[in-house]
Amino acid sequence: MNIQLIVAVAIGGALGSVARYLVGVASGKLIGFDFPWGTLVINIAGSFLIGALAESFALKWDASQAMRAFLIVGICGGFTTFSTFSLDSYVLMQRGEMWHAASYMAASVALSIGALFAGLHVIRAMP
16 A cells, blocks of 8 residues: 555545535536536536546656545545546546447446435334
């Protein structure tokens, strides 16, 4: 275990989570709470950010592993895991693994929603 990477992820995650909260509240106040606008804005912004960071690291910016972990896993992961889902999907498609990409996307959405329902029902069934 590299303690520097763990600390970088922890600090980034805290900052990303606070940013998620603030953007969610601000989006709701600006656009309304009748639709999950905040979550939609967060997922779109997080996906843009992780794409821009990944491409920057690949083409323009020779960042340290700690900086990469801080920004990608910490900030983006704390802000939204949807950004990681988006990047993973893109990487699979970029490799030409369309079947894996489609399967990953469908399974992620369907199984995550299914798991949510399962969690709800398990707790409701408890005495």
